[in-house]
Amino acid sequence: METTTITNNFKSEEYFINMGPQHPATHGVLRLLLTIDGEIIKKVEPDLGYIHRSIEKMCERDSYQQIVHLTDRMDYLSSHINNEAVCLAVENALEIDIPERVKVIRTIIGELTRIASHTLWWGVMGMDVGALTTYFLGFRDRELINDIFEETCGARLTMNYNIPGGLMYDIHPNFIKRVKDFIAHFKTKLPEYDKLLTGNVIFQKRMKGVGILTKEDAISFGASGPVGRGSGYSCDVRKHHAYSALDKVNFKEALRTEGDSLARYEVRVQEMWESMSIIEQLIDNIPEGDYKVATNAVIKLPKGEFYQKVEAARGELGVYIVSTGTKNPYRLKFRSPGFSNLSLLNHIAVGGKIGDLVASMATLDIVVPDIDR
């Protein structure tokens, strides 16, 4: 009887595969060009530009009041904070004093936006690593915040509530009661998040030690927000360069030193607790006063360059305005947190498996319109 010998002389070959642009785990039209060897990732190359809308160029066409509504469409999950960044930049350039009431309301709504963004992230991140229930729980709690926004601002997602000089309308009479109800509700639900997912053995194995980013790399890649803080890089703009009413409140900056996906997860969950504490400190003593100060119908910024940074839900958002003294900016540049956070994806994913890439991408919390603009 003839015997066949199986020789093990197959060479492992690298091959190329597309992840996206329509992949559900990339959360939008992000295309990743993967070079893989079996399951091991050799190279990740993000390909951007699928939803580029030239927002920065459109800003050069628009007046300063009109720019604000375009920033809603960048990072749509922290739209209020984006609006606030542009308004603060314009107000600082004009050197006008903003009433205390406006500052407090802006901070409260900004922190509500952060909670809404993090609950959505928690839901879809759980779904990325295989826990479907988190999606429903996250969206249920975000829905209540969206109702608050709808009643006060008029829209659920693209709110456009800020204008240079204050707010578009005063807060709705039900606002304070609704926010208090939500905080009381969410305080009972957030421990449930931990119970369901954080301690889960499958989740821990998916997250621990995956996508490690050291503090030095975080700084050199320009990481900000929860990604930087998960690596022990203290970069909270709210703490270091306080704006609006954030200098009046006490809160702890969430910091972890491990630098893996689990650390970034824990930072975001702790940030939800801190945001709730900020809202609780402010909601009972919103000062009386005007909700806006009158500005000229045509706002002309003085000649020069102006920069304002705020802490959006994903990290540091910078607005850089170059003005030549006319009613439009000569150049407007947004420093978006998503772009620099995406740039380190290749660094943390190489050497891991494809499943680990999904987990590290989920904890980077990428919003593609923010990257493409």
Place this chain on the structure above:
Amino acid sequence: MSYFGNIAKGIKTLLTGMSVTGNYFLHSRKGAITQQYPDNRETLKMFDRFRGEVVMPHDENNEHTCTGCQKCEIACPNGSIEIIWDRQLDPETGKKKKMIDKHIYHLGMCTMCGLCIEACPTDAILWAQNFENSVYDRSYLTKVLNKPGSKVKAGIED
């Protein structure tokens, strides 16, 4: 930690999570926020400030308060509002006065930013809470806000 100890600990964490989902399974209607949308059309009430579409209210004499000052057209970031106006003879004063012929609103282009309504000095345009805007052809989304034959209310000056 022994091998079997690890397994027991893992199963315990799974059961902890299952207690949350099990609780929701047993109390499935508690705290539900689901809207039964197409079925609750009669009772559905949107919030007063909800931005559905821009409308121009008319009173019983078919009169509006738009003077044709074009401030909304200037405030609009993307040209969703077009005003066609003319100078017509005012029968009361005998002078020529700026009056709108057509206030054209492109709902399909509108980003619901609300700048036009903030800019209006006479509150001629307001937000309506209607949000069911799906049509079969996008030309239906271009609307003329002033009704045919309508005219500006007496005494409104910008």
